[in-house]
Amino acid sequence: MTFASISLEHKQQVLDELRVIKQQFAAKNWFPGTSGNLSMRVGDFDPEKFYFAITASGKDKSLSTPEDFLFVDRSGLVVETTSLKPSAETLIHCEIYRMTGCGAVFHVHTVFNNVISEWFGDQGAVPAQGIELIKAFNIWEENAPVSIPVLPNFAHIPSIAELVPDVLDERIPGILLRGHGIYAWGKNAFEAKKHLEAFEFIFEYLYHSMLLKNSVPPVNADGRRS
Ligand SMILES: CSCCC(=O)C(=O)COP(=O)(O)O
Ligand SMILES: [Zn+2]
Numbered sequence: 001m002t003f004a005s006i007s008l009e010h011k012q013q014v015l016d017e018l019r020v021i022k023q024q025f026a027a028k029n030w031f032p033g034t035s036g037n038l039s040m041r042v043g044d045f046d047p048e049k050f051y052f053a054i055t056a057s058g059k060d061k062s063l064s065t066p067e068d069f070l071f072v073d074r075s076g077l078v079v080e081t082t083s084l085k086p087s088a089e090t091l092i093h094c095e096i097y098r099m100t101g102c103g104a105v106f107h108v109h110t111v112f113n114n115v116i117s118e119w120f121g122d123q124g125a126v127p128a129q130g131i132e133l134i135k136a137f138n139i140w141e142e143n144a145p146v147s148i149p150v151l152p153n154f155a156h157i158p159s160i161a162e163l164v165p166d167v168l169d170e171r172i173p174g175i176l177l178r179g180h181g182i183y184a185w186g187k188n189a190f191e192a193k194k195h196l197e198a199f200e201f202i203f204e205y206l207y208h209s210m211l212l213k214n215s216v217p218p219v220n221a222d223g224r225r226s
Helices: 008-027 090-100 111-119 132-137 157-161 189-215
Strands: 037-042 051-055 069-073 104-108 125-128 146-151 174-177 181-186
Touching: 008 037, 008 051, 008 069, 008 104, 008 189, 037 090, 051 090, 090 104, 090 157, 090 181, 104 189, 111 174, 111 181, 111 189, 125 189, 132 189, 174 189, 181 189
Parallel strands: 146 174
Antiparallel strands: 037 051, 037 104, 051 069, 104 181, 125 146, 174 181
C-alpha cells in the first residue's frame, strides 16, 4: 500500500472525524497554550508501512482552519506537498502506532494529568482501583487494579519515543509523560476518545480523593470524625 493508493474519500473522512474531535476537546479546554496533538491512521496497518493524519505543530487547536492537519508516514515524514510542520511529538505517535497497530492517538495536557503524573512520577506508574471507569479499558474483573505508566519528559522527543515499548501494557491504552500530559489510543477515534476521557476521569478522581484523605479526619468506630 502506498499513500497515493489510499482513496481521497477515506482521507477526507479521517480529517472530518479528527476535526470534530478537536473541537470537542477544545470545548473542554484540553488544548491550553497550543498544547496537545491528535492523529488518526489512514489505510491498513503494516508495522513496516503505515500513514496517519496528525495536527500541525504550534497551532491554536481551539480554532478550525484549512491548515490544521497533514499526513505523515511511519517515520513521521510528511507525505504530501505542504508548508505545514507535523506535531513536534509525531515520533511518539509513530511508536505507539508501530507497537500497537491502533487507529488513533490523542494527546492532551490537563492540570489533573500533570499533577497526577508528577505525584506518581518517581514510582513510574499511577495505581488505580475501584473506579468504575476502568471498565472503559474493557477490564471487567471486579475491583481490578490497574497501573498507568509514567515516562520521563525529556526535551529530546526521540528519547521519549524509544522508551514507549518498555512500558506498554496491552491492557492499558495510555501513557503519561511526567509533568507534560497523556497519550491515549484506541482501535479507532471513538475508542481513543473513550479511553482518553476515562483516563482523565481517573486522574481527577485520584486528585480529589487524595486531597480529601489528607484534609478530612477518618471516621471513628462510633461513626464520628474526631
Ligand atoms: C506549547 S506545549 C509544548 C509542546 C507540546 O507538548 C504539545 O503537545 C504541542 O506540540 P505540537 O508541536 O503538537 O503543537
Ligand atoms: Zn505535549
